[in-house]
Amino acid sequence: MKVGIISVGFSDFYDKSINERKTYYENSFIATKRALDEIGMNRGDVDVFVESSIDLFAGRLISNMYTCTAVGGYLKDETNTAEDSTLALIYAYMKLKSGLFDVAVVNSSTSLDVDYVHASTTIFDPFIYRPLSMNYLSGLAIQASSYMKSFKIKEELAAKIVESNTENASKNPRAFKKKKITVSDVIKSEYVIWPLRELMIPEVVSGSVSLVIATENIAKRYNDAPIWIEDVAWFSDGYYLGSKRLDFLTALFNAANKVYNKCNIMNPKKDIDLFELSDVTPYHQMMIYEALKLTELGKGYEIINNDSLRINLSGGNISTYLFQATGLFKVAEAFLQMSNKAGNNQVEKAERALIHGFTHVAGASTQTHSIVLLSK
């Protein structure tokens, strides 16, 4: 049984400079209503609602107490994953694949009521890491520095990735930040935590994204050309930084292997038309290339400015970073490209897309990487 995406919806996005922000659950309502209205559905047509919200960053315990109603899930089957939102999509996909349901709404919202860096200090174990004042950003920085050291990566290469992503964002009508950032801008920006400079670190913005997915027969009733979920995979790795490789994304490599083997993908560069990757830092984007087997180990830089590959047409995290809602944003962007509805940044021949989701609440410690493979 096939399961396809039939509609997407976005709320407006906000950063901290905008005081009149909506609550995270108001944004959930707006995004979901837009997704349902787009195809003439209402909440009564939906069987299942799956949200993605991390209480720590929503600023409320049991944060889906509010979103469940906002998305229309009252008196329906509804639940919440506390991961990157690609896993909410994957869970909804599993529910539909079970044969018990036909239509699901998947939603994720990001709040700006919490300082993400400070909040993430409470994630680390109280004895070993917390006295070091670690936060998710310092964990990512340790990983980036390990990668730089192992493969002698110069920061200009990372800066080129930022330039490339923001160049894409300048053409994407849905990107929050559309300003181009040059290599020079990046190199001139201050270090926030070595080796990460200010313009290498995505800024969290608030907003919400919703998808509507359905089983084959229902999907075709609402959308002439649903975008099918061809396969999914996700893996988590270990916790202690000293007992695992920091310069390679093992969990993503395992997820990629699983998807490539199942879908008979021998050469991902040729077999996949679009990539939406979670560039939590530009160094991670190079590591992602390697884990996805787009290039050899330590040679992620070879993919930079490779015109034959279409990567992060959305503009990447550096332009629109909705924290755990980022995964759904990337899936929605791929859906619009494949449906020929992307607007200014539409590309031709977008038959198959790989979306990478990344739960990195503890930086390099126990990362969860997920893959959603879409096809027409």
Next chain:
Amino acid sequence: MDKVAIIGVGLTKTGRRNDVSHQELAFEAIKTALKNCELDIDDIDAVVYGTMDNFDGISSPERFDSIALGCGRGRGKPMMKITTGGTTGMSLALTAYYHVASGLYDTVLAIGVQKVSENVEAQQVLNTAVDPILDKTFGLGAIHAAAFQASRYRSTYKSNIEDYMCNVAIINRKNALRNPFAHLKLNITDDDYYSSPYLVWPLRLLDSCPSSDGAVAVIFASSKVAKRLSENPAWIKGLGYISDSYWWGTKPIEFWDNLAILAKRVFKMAKISNPFKEINVAELYNAFTIQEIMEYEAIGLAKKGQGWKLLDEGITCFHGSLPVCPSGGVLSTNPIAASGLIRVAEAALQVMGKAEGRQIDGVKNAIAHAWGGALQFHGFMVLSNE
């Protein structure tokens, strides 16, 4: 759709577990569950993890518990974290079920773990869940919500409902005496009940669940794996989940109509037409005594406003015709995010005939339930030995 079964259960000692870390507590449950079905952690295809972080005094403990889950070994593992408040444990069971029912995985571990003793006071933590403008300032927490239910039930249906709440308090604490994994094991009397202090009128201390540390691991399997590894697996015949509005003022709180809707859906799926006759044991989420009585009514074991009659007739006590919570229920043990999965684990043990001192004779069908949120979430499951 392939059938899904539970083939292994691991419970831990509960109470104040200062002897173990969060990771060690998770590992204790996982190790027991694996041993009970002769599996190794490497045999587990995927893990579903649940906790409500704020009660642990640490955020995202699944990250460092990942070592106990086997994520640090070999290829790592697919892990998915679910958080839905009090229903988290039941949500884990449902999520593990869908991992298998979708055909993606054959053997899935669901693990719920909570160390409530790590925070100063659970009710203050719960207060961070409610609406910050309308509800938070007057200290609203779970006890208040249950007290609203009790006072409404009292004024709507039964003015002396406290006498029946007393029965529920005594039966559950006595049942817990049979359960080596229970937290509160109290041989209490009516006098003890009536002399216990009010927390929020009309709820007394003995109407309320404790704050417990504890973990539970449950292994779900596809039919081919279940038949190979278990002689008597607990088959999942029906399951479901329902959410309702957050807003308290818009709901009839003397009757759990959202649970009634869900129970009908799940019994239909399980082909149970007369639950009172066809269900042999029930593990209900009785965080407060009044809720057990309301749950009888909502799931169709008694008419609306007449749940107390089951207690009059001794139907729900250990030797009754439909025992409820032979484990001692949430009233005796409440490691919050694990409690719903403990209900599933206890129901599975009953169906598998492995509940030892708390085993009910001749169990064919069992039900498990959990509630959460602002009296707004319910999860429900029917398990069977065939």
